[in-house]
Amino acid sequence: MKAQVFYQAEKMLLEEIPVPEVTETDVLVRVKNVGICGSDISYYYGLSPVGTPTGKGPLVLGHEFTGEIVKVGKVPERLGLFAQGDRVVVNPVQNCNACYACAAGQTHLCENMSVPGVNTNGAFAEYCVSKYTGLFKLPDNVSYAAGAFTEPLACVVYGMKKLDIEPGQFVVIFGPGPMGQMMVQMARSIGAGKIVLLGTRDYRLQIGKKFGADYIFNTSDKHSKYY
Numbered sequence: 001m002k003a004q005v006f007y008q009a010e011k012m013l014l015e016e017i018p019v020p021e022v023t024e025t026d027v028l029v030r031v032k033n034v035g036i037c038g039s040d041i042s043y044y045y046g047l048s049p050v051g052t053p054t055g056k057g058p059l060v061l062g063h064e065f066t067g068e069i070v071k072v073g074k075v076p077e078r079l080g081l082f083a084q085g086d087r088v089v090v091n092p093v094q095n096c097n098a099c100y101a102c103a104a105g106q107t108h109l110c111e112n113m114s115v116p117g118v119n120t121n122g123a124f125a126e127y128c129v130s131k132y133t134g135l136f137k138l139p140d141n142v143s144y145a146a147g148a149f150t151e152p153l154a155c156v157v158y159g160m161k162k163l164d165i166e167p168g169q170f171v172v173i174f175g176p177g178p179m180g181q182m183m184v185q186m187a188r189s190i191g192a193g194k195i196v197l198l199g200t201r202d203y204r205l206q207i208g209k210k211f212g213a214d215y216i217f218n219t220s221d222k223h224s225k226y227y
């Protein structure tokens with residue numbers, strides 16, 4: 001299969017590598033859409049180590065993805081959970097369900113966490129392996145492209161819950177990147193009063209306005225009409 005293999009800062013090569021094997025608890029996904037996360041960019045430029053024991057490649061990056069199931073391991077097959085052709089979105093933070101932390105319900109402290117695209121091969125490839133416990137079926141009315149936003153959207157939902165915005169409250173969002181754009185929409189739907197969006201690039205701020213920001217300000221470009 002074709003895969004983008006990351007080796008070291010600014011070195012990522014399109015290569016032919018074997019389609020990954022599936023164990024009894026895995027599912028093989030044919031990747032349909034994959035997002036480029038801020039952390040993928042950090043890895044690519046060497047600003048942050050990848051999650052392998054050495055912190056280095058070779059590693060296939062990409063963890064925000066949707067796809068179609070092409071092979072189901074024995075366990076999920078026996079449980080009747082997934083079948084070939086299912087449309088799925090992958091939760092890339094995959095705990096093992098077998099260590100003490102997992103048994104105690106503290107799955108975020110799992111000793112054997114596997115994260116496709118961070119410490120195991122990810123989705124900048126034609127196929128990617130996922131644990132069957134890290135998969136969700138994608139509803140028919142959610143496209144593969146929209147579904148690839150599930151993980152970043154989940155982060156936004158969590159952040160918004162922590163903020164605990166009450167209807168009518170004034171909200172300021174710093175940064176009109178993908179996360180900021182989702183935050184604008186979520187703040188709007190929660191019932192925020194006025195929403196202010198701050199950024200450094202007009203085209204992104206304008207998108208934010210479309211998504212529901214009342215006021216947009218460019219904090220760095222003196223020639224911007226939003227400065």
Ligand SMILES: [Zn+2]
Pocket residue numbers: 037038039063064151152
């Ligand atoms: Zn991400």
Ligand SMILES: [Zn+2]
Pocket residue numbers: 095096097098099100101102109110111112113
């Ligand atoms: Zn575990």
